[in-house]
Amino acid sequence: MELQSCVKIMNEWDIVAVRQLGRNVAKELGFGTVDQARITTAISELARNIFLYAGQGEVSIEKCYHEGKRGLKVIAKDKGPGISDIRKVLEDGFTTSGGLGAGLPGVRRLMDEFDIQSEIDEGTEIIAVKWLR
Numbered sequence: 001m002e003l004q005s006c007v008k009i010m011n012e013w014d015i016v017a018v019r020q021l022g023r024n025v026a027k028e029l030g031f032g033t034v035d036q037a038r039i040t041t042a043i044s045e046l047a048r049n050i051f052l053y054a055g056q057g058e059v060s061i062e063k064c065y066h067e068g069k070r071g072l073k074v075i076a077k078d079k080g081p082g083i084s085d086i087r088k089v090l091e092d093g094f095t096t097s098g099g100l101g102a103g104l105p106g107v108r109r110l111m112d113e114f115d116i117q118s119e120i121d122e123g124t125e126i127i128a129v130k131w132l133r
């Protein structure tokens with residue numbers, strides 16, 4: 001498949017689709033089943049947050065290369081309400097929706113690199129990378 005793939009997130013089926021795409025790319029890269037599960041869990045948490053809090057957005061899955069390492073990069077982007085306190089949403093149990101508040105802290109733990117950029121009323125972009133070892 002091509003180097004990058006992007007799925008528009010507009011309904012719950014799109015969450016299933018991007019999760020499947022992520023699993024396929026992870027397999028192609030040579031990740032084992034445990035890391036495949038980590039990656040697909042992270043992807044569905046990010047896609048679910050877009051659906052729940054921004055209504056719509058997109059998730060891209062890319063193969064990436066750095067200093068001889070191969071990895072999988074997830075980019076989750078939306079033009080939703082944004083996140084006012086990024087430090088807070090990274091704490092276990094913080095939620096504005098009555099969820100578990102486990103999504104974002106979980107994604108951070110499951111992946112090797114994790115970065116959030118968010119602006120109130122502008123939207124949110126989260127990038128997460130898992131390196132193959």
Ligand SMILES: Nc1ncnc2c1ncn2[C@@H]1O[C@H](COP(=O)(O)OP(=O)(O)OP(=O)(O)O)[C@@H](O)[C@H]1O
Nearest residue numbers: 049053082089095096097099100101102103104124
């Ligand atoms: N894309 C987003 N846009 C705006 N706010 C977001 C976005 N993603 C997360 N948030 C905010 O961050 C909070 C924490 O997100 P997180 O995924 O960690 O927990 P949750 O979605 O509330 O519960 P869980 O994922 O465990 O079901 C959310 O309650 C929401 O307020």
Ligand SMILES: [Mg+2]
Nearest residue numbers: 049099103104
């Ligand atoms: Mg969540």
